[in-house]
Amino acid sequence: MASASSSSAISSISHHFRSQEPIIFPSKAYSSVSTALNGRRAFGSIKAAQKTSLGNPRRRTQNVDGDIFVDNTCIDCDTCRWMVPEVFTRVDNMSAVIKQPTCKEERLNALQALLSCPTGSIRTETPPTDIGDAQETFPLALDNDTLPGVFHCGFHSKKSYGATPYLILHREGNILVDSPRYTEKLAKKIEMMGGVRYMFLTHRDDVADHKKWADRFKCTRILHSEDVEPSTIDVELKLEGSGPWSLYEDIVLIHTPGHTKGSVCLFHKPLKALFTGDHLTMYESGMSIIELYNHCSVPLQLESVEKLINLDFNWIIPGHGRRVHFKDGEEKAKSLEALVQKHREKELDSKTENQTKTCHVTQSRFST
Numbered sequence: 001m002a003s004a005s006s007s008s009a010i011s012s013i014s015h016h017f018r019s020q021e022p023i024i025f026p027s028k029a030y031s032s033v034s035t036a037l038n039g040r041r042a043f044g045s046i047k048a049a050q051k052t053s054l055g056n057p058r059r060r061t062q063n064v065d066g067d068i069f070v071d072n073t074c075i076d077c078d079t080c081r082w083m084v085p086e087v088f089t090r091v092d093n094m095s096a097v098i099k100q101p102t103c104k105e106e107r108l109n110a111l112q113a114l115l116s117c118p119t120g121s122i123r124t125e126t127p128p129t130d131i132g133d134a135q136e137t138f139p140l141a142l143d144n145d146t147l148p149g150v151f152h153c154g155f156h157s158k159k160s161y162g163a164t165p166y167l168i169l170h171r172e173g174n175i176l177v178d179s180p181r182y183t184e185k186l187a188k189k190i191e192m193m194g195g196v197r198y199m200f201l202t203h204r205d206d207v208a209d210h211k212k213w214a215d216r217f218k219c220t221r222i223l224h225s226e227d228v229e230p231s232t233i234d235v236e237l238k239l240e241g242s243g244p245w246s247l248y249e250d251i252v253l254i255h256t257p258g259h260t261k262g263s264v265c266l267f268h269k270p271l272k273a274l275f276t277g278d279h280l281t282m283y284e285s286g287m288s289i290i291e292l293y294n295h296c297s298v299p300l301q302l303e304s305v306e307k308l309i310n311l312d313f314n315w316i317i318p319g320h321g322r323r324v325h326f327k328d329g330e331e332k333a334k335s336l337e338a339l340v341q342k343h344r345e346k347e348l349d350s351k352t353e354n355q356t357k358t359c360h361v362t363q364s365r366f367s368t
């Protein structure tokens with residue numbers, strides 16, 4: 001049920017570039033904004049992007065004809081594409097409708113994507129009289145057979161750069177993983193499902209409307225102290241050190257620094273599912289550590305990936321991009337090892353290239 005006192009909660013804690021990967025934050029026209037933020041492609045980028053097109057958001061010509069379309073404020077976050085790949089695809093670095101829904105179910109799914117879009121970039125030519133039906137479907141069960149009790153909340157927030165929020169039902173109290181956009185309709189639905197005891201924030205980027213959710217459910221917010229910022233200073237439970245921390249007997253929080261210093265994954269033991277935030281994900285181009293938006297240290301993040309190789313999970317449930325289901329532990333271990341190796345080789349190549357460049361510069365100095 002909703003609510004639990006912070007003190008009891010605490011005591012229970014035992015201790016692209018663009019052509020390749022979708023973006024979390026737009027960069028093409030706003031690189032100066034990003035640079036000014038010292039590598040933190042922050043919300044300012046999204047706001048800048050939206051301001052630019054807000055005056056005249058228009059239907060992208062890349063959409064097929066018909067009622068549903070994506071406009072030019074799309075930030076290429078991938079959400080609609082993983083939710084409804086039959087309807088949405090990526091064309092020229094943004095989403096577009098490739099096929100209008102042809103049945104009631106497809107229409108409902110497309111409207112669910114419309115509601116989840118963090119920037120409101122999916123629209124209809126005529127007012128959607130069936131939007132209420134789509135709203136009622138959230139939170140959406142991920143998969144009743146393989147991931148029972150795990151729900152996609154929808155209503156992604158641009159304040160969380162479009163990250164996916166989840167709800168985990170648990171007999172000792174439900175857990176909200178990262179923050180959806182606050183809507184009272186969604187809150188009422190979650191209340192009917194038992195409310196929220198903990199709001200687990202994977203890292204500093206995906207906190208969106210955390211305060212509103214905390215006020216509504218009197219839940220205990222959890223964030224690693226390394227990722228606490230002025231806007232999250234009031235978070236009830238700040239994780240210290242390197243963990244791991246047992247939230248419940250079957251739920252463990254694992255420190256995986258690298259993307260940010262305070263990135264933490266949530267491990268659901270019975271489901272063998274790892275909620276990874278921005279630590280690990282799957283894009284159309286393959287498994288990713290979202291290197292382009294690394295805020296802390298890629299080598300450290302790779303070490304954190306290595307730490308997970310022997311952890312007994314078969315699911316990656318990420319903040320951005322697609323879920324991954326490994327056939328077994330062996331397949332998971334091979335995939336993570338390959339990912340680490342790929343990045344280490346890349347690092348080595350770039351070091352060699354830099355050394356070669358230095359050598360050429362030195363030679364040319366001597367020859368002048």
Ligand SMILES: [Zn+2]
Binds near residue numbers: 203205206259278
């Ligand atoms: Zn992030």
